[in-house]
Amino acid sequence: MKALILAAGYATRLYPLTRHTPKPLLPIQGNRTILDLMLDRLEALEEITEILIVTNDRFFQAFEQWLAKRSSRLPIRIINDGTSSVEGRLGAVGDIAFVIEREQLDDDLLVLAGDNVLGFSLAGYLRYFHTVEKDCILVRPVDSLEELRSVGVVELDGESRVISFEEKPREPKTNIGVFALYLYKRTTLPLFSRYLSEGGNPDAPSYFPEWLHSHKEIRAYFSEGSIYDVGTPEAYAEIRALLENEKQQDKDW
Template sequence: MKALVLSGGAGTRLRPITHTSAKQLVPVANTPVLFYGLKAIADAGVTEVGIIVGDTAAEIREAVGDGSAFGLDITYIPQAAPLGLAHAVLIARDYLGDEDFVMYLGDNFIVGGITDLVERFRAERPAAQIMLTKVADPTSFGVAVLDGDGRVVGLEEKPAKPKSDLALVGVYLFTPAIHEAVRAVKPSGRGELEITDAIQWLIDDGRDVHSTTISGYWKDTGNVTDMLEVNRLVLETVEPVVEGSVDEESELIGRVRVEAGARITGSRIVGPAIIGRDCVVKGAYVGPFTAIADHCRIEDCEIEYSIVLSGSSLTGVRRIEASLIGHDVEVTPAPRSPSSHRLVLGDHSKVQISS
């Protein structure tokens, strides 16, 4: 079995961060989201991985390399434009050959990994196996309809009027039968080759399509709100470790990880939180569910429930919450301007100005 990991999307919902960074490399608890997926694939015993890359290919290649750090053998597959999940399968045909494969969306986060799912697929080997979860707003997802026996009978991509609340999670398992399906489907109204249409083609052709409804945690980290929520969840598992220096005037409360080279002086840090390598935290408060990446400076300010990417500095600002701050950002107080009023008043005017 091989794996196909999709990392070619533009990440429009995470702009402006993704104007300069791949969305799959935005860190959760100081680790890129993509790395969690690669680890889950390796843990499931799959070692040959093709990664679909687009405009951010160079950045993905630099971060992942040849895959040896994950115990994987990586092949990069260029995609000229993000033309749909089924299109990704179409262009990966030569790489996938006639082997079964797992398709994993590189910006998805699944607690508990995919090992059980892969083992079940290997044992039953349907033409396709999908993961489902109940969502409050199915209109933003691919939606599945099951019959009374729990079999998949229908799929629809981002329907205006969903027939169920079961959304497709970004992990799919396929036999080579899917290749015939992706060649058969036509572009949707969005101009993309939809994987939901390809799976529907398999159903209409009488092929077995199985589903697993998960009750665990899954997030598509495509927007800031979900990214911060996943960061919160992962930080809940942080073990307290101090590899940097913390002076006597500072206080660490709860699960706080201080990486090597970080210096904490006159500050209060309430976990769960991570302070990255070679950071300086001085006279500051870092609150729960905050991940500060490497080489940052946090001075004379307060920050909580936030993600700060590497090389950024926050100095002299009173309070920052629920924020995603990019690489090499500087946040400082606005300069104070004299309090004044500019008036153009007609004759016989009466004006009251609070002092």
């Protein structure tokens, strides 16, 4: 299994913090970045053989410089998608398809948004994936209607199969929100190019599984902990304070 971290966004909502620094490289716990914490989670997974980080041409050098100072038990590669502006971006699904094609990927694939802070190990999620042997999405109950309207929302049957999936619904059918951690079987990877060729939205990463569930069975795994989205300056400050408090209490992040 390979891991693909999506880090090609421009994070305009966080300006001026991200005008010259990509969001995944913002310090979040002392001098450690959002990306450092994510790699800690990935490096603990025995199945992962390589970590790919896709970014844009504007921030490519910043990630290369970060990587030069980062030690890891796993090979890590930075991939430049060639875009240099918000207007020209490929979108998250577009970037996944770009990497699959460029690298000729033929492995199971864990896809993660590079701007999330995970408060739990991914080991249980991967065990579930191997048990059900289906493409998987990660979900959790969401109490806020505003938040539900900003994510994918699914209906599940008794076996956690996805029976309906709607990205950013105005009227959510359930309170089960989808978050940007996806596990895809190697046989599913060629479907990304088909999705895009049929006119699929290349932007948010959940648009692809929204389409995929009508073509293949998808299972949902309920998160074992919190997921923090560093989307605004206020959220960034709040998460930094939370992690500093956790560090002082010697808790594992």
